[in-house]
Amino acid sequence: MRIPVIEGTIERRILANFRIVPEVMKKLLPSPFLPEIVNGYAIGGVCLIRLAAIRPKGFPSWFGIGSENAAHRIAVEWSGGDRTKCGVYIPRRDTSSRLNSIVGGSLFPGVHHLASFSVEESADSVSVSLRSRDGETRVSVSGTVSDHFSNSSVFTSLDEASDFFKHGSLGYSARRGSGRYDGLELRCRNWSVTPLNVAKIVSSYFDDERRFPKGSIDFDCALLMRNIEHEWHGRESLCCDEDVGA
Numbered sequence: 001m002r003i004p005v006i007e008g009t010i011e012r013r014i015l016a017n018f019r020i021v022p023e024v025m026k027k028l029l030p031s032p033f034l035p036e037i038v039n040g041y042a043i044g045g046v047c048l049i050r051l052a053a054i055r056p057k058g059f060p061s062w063f064g065i066g067s068e069n070a071a072h073r074i075a076v077e078w079s080g081g082d083r084t085k086c087g088v089y090i091p092r093r094d095t096s097s098r099l100n101s102i103v104g105g106s107l108f109p110g111v112h113h114l115a116s117f118s119v120e121e122s123a124d125s126v127s128v129s130l131r132s133r134d135g136e137t138r139v140s141v142s143g144t145v146s147d148h149f150s151n152s153s154v155f156t157s158l159d160e161a162s163d164f165f166k167h168g169s170l171g172y173s174a175r176r177g178s179g180r181y182d183g184l185e186l187r188c189r190n191w192s193v194t195p196l197n198v199a200k201i202v203s204s205y206f207d208d209e210r211r212f213p214k215g216s217i218d219f220d221c222a223l224l225m226r227n228i229e230h231e232w233h234g235r236e237s238l239c240c241d242e243d244v245g246a
Contacts, residue, residue: 003108003234008054008064010188010228012121014128015165016141016198017045017223018206019154021216025074028211030181033076033089033172038164039154043075043220046139046203048128050119057231067097068117070130070139072205075168087170089181092205094132094139109182109234110173113137126196126224137205143198143222150195153221161221162193170235183235188228196222 025035025042035042049071053064073088094115095101101114115132120142127142155161166188172181201219206212 003232005057006054006232007057008061008230009052010225010230011050011052011066012048012126013050013225013228014048014126014141014196015045015193015223015225016048016196016201016203017043017220018217019220020044020212024212024216028091029074029076029089032078033074034078036075036077036086036168038075039156041154041220043154043164044206044217045073045220046141046201046206047071047073048130048139048141065097065099067095067100068119068128068130069096069100069112070094070115070137071171072137072203073171075164076172085170086168087172088168090171090173092137093173094130094137109175109184109237110171111175138202139204140200140202141198141222142200143196143224145224146195146197148195150221155221158193158195161223162191165193165223166191175237180237182237185233185235187231187233189230190228191225192228193223193225196224198222 019041022035022037022042049069052066053061055064071090072092073090076089077084077086093110093112095112096117100112113132113134115130118129120127125144129140131138149158169186171184175182206217
């Protein structure tokens with residue numbers, strides 16, 4: 001789906017991540033996606049993002065809108081012509097914005113489900129919870145800013161984790177009622193991540209033992225981003241049985 005370039009500010013972005021047994025994750029992914037493997041594990045997670053001044057590129061910032069949003073995402077790879085490409089598959093998006101929920105999946109990539117968000121935030125801590133209006137999604141993440149990256153993560157360092165998520169900037173999610181997947185690329189003008197020491201994490205998607213049996217998934221790490229200037233670029237959609245040539 002091609003859209004005008006959208007720009008704005010990421011006021012806060014939490015990337016809360018799980019390590020998952022690849023064979024379990026593979027069964028949940030539609031064609032042509034396969035799990036991207038990091039040191040023997042698939043990577044899934046929740047992105048909790050507050051956007052501000054979102055507007056078509058070139059418009060003044062006062063024209064823009066803001067919203068709280070959540071995306072359940074899985075790091076994937078696929079065949080793109082003569083090489084393997086990487087990005088994320090997004091099975092579920094939720095938003096506080098009624099406008100996003102109306103245009104998402106039709107005029108804008110990705111179906112966005114309307115949800116209620118609760119946020120408490122300070123310079124050194126953050127807590128975000130949501131419950132979707134349709135009752136399908138519950139998420140809660142809270143933690144404190146840390147100087148130290150998790151020593152139990154599949155990523156060997158903060159830099160390795162940062163690079164992995166920076167390059168996983170192209171996301172695909174289902175278009176409403178079409179059987180196709182729309183692409184949306186995030187381009188950050190500045191990129192900086194800080195470790196987040198998570199005290200609590202709940203995800204109705206990743207906690208579901210029908211999807212992820214006991215022993216197949218564990219919390220891995222979390223990263224926090226703040227005040228990131230960025231752009232969203234629409235990319236070509238794909239059918240579930242074709243290669244991606246984005």
